[in-house]
Amino acid sequence: MIYGLALRIRHLFYDKGWKKSFSPVVPTICVGNVTAGGTGKTPHVEMILRMLIAQWKQPAVLSRGYKRKSKGFQIVPHDGSALQFGDEPVQIARKFPDITVAVDKDRIHGCEELKGAGVIVLDDAFQYRRLRPTLSIVLVDYNHPVFKDRLYPWGHLRDLPSRLRKADVVVVTKCPAFLDDQEREQWRKQLKLRTEQPLFFTTLRYTAPVGVFPDADPHYVYSKHCTLITGIAHNKLFLNYLSDSYKIGRSLEMPDHHTYTRADVRRMASAVKKQPTACLMTTEKDAQRLRDCKNMPEAVRRRLFYVPIEAVFLTPEEETAFAEVLA
Secondary structure, eight states, X not given: OHHHHHHHHHHHXXXXXXXXXXXXXXXXXXXXXXXXXXXXXXXXXXXXXXXXXXXXXXXEEEEOOTTOSXXXXXXXXXTOOHHHHOHHHHHHHHHOTTSEEEEOSSHHHHHHHTTTSXXXXXXXXXXXXXXXXXXXXXXXXXXXXXXXXXXXXXXXXXXXXXXXXXXXXEEEESOOSOXXXXXXXXXXXXXXXXXXXXXXXXXXXXXXXEESSTTOOGGGXXXXXXXXXXXXXXXXXXXXXXXXXXXXXXXXXXXXXXXXXXXXXXXXXXXXXXOTTOEEEEEHHHHHHHTTOTTOOHHXXXXXXXXXXXXXXSSXXXXXXXXHHXX
């Protein structure tokens, strides 16, 4: 109750203009949410980057770099460490080597440092009230509706659901492959969006497994068994996807953004000994942190793979309409 009251006071403080907000010179696109993770923010940032590149724009990415050890403004190198820069910025930098990915807790200062970019994509900045983006996009998880959730610490909400009305665009993520018009309209009503607010629906598409380390043996991908290793907010969709191809013997589940330790590596090595023919499967975000583990046994390295994911719209018409919003 106290947390919720504090949020309401904070929103009133900013939304009524009592504290000045800043608009960067460079156009900015904020991608955020009102929950504590689990909406698929990183694959949606990557999808937006692909669209901006296709429009011949020069995007850059600015992230806080959650749980990073470095301080201040930093450019993320393509071979950077998740410990130093955060797992999500490192993942984006690896996948988009031709764009600038930076981290800075002070988003206003970070935008000033990136003023040579054509457009800046702000990763997880919806709660950063000091900065007023050119376009704000808020993501909502289909499987964890905000209208059925509660504020932290009793639920997963870190912001009031009514804040969705402040967004320029709302995207319902992790949807099934098809939604009829009635369900789409029901979502709009339950989210209590403004009539003119665009509402889009996306799903996640998994692609072929990739070795976390260069010496991974691709033959293990064809095993009938696997051990699941995850440190993300919600792993149910990933678990269901792998269950279609593998019999999952063990599931090593960690908290979101978990920093893997020697004890975790020993658990992986133990799983290999118990099932030597099984592969080890993890998420793309976890892969960035697992690469930082020192003294990873060769037996684990050879069996450890991640599954990349992409955010895609349910219909081509939605993709076209969203691209027009970005233009």
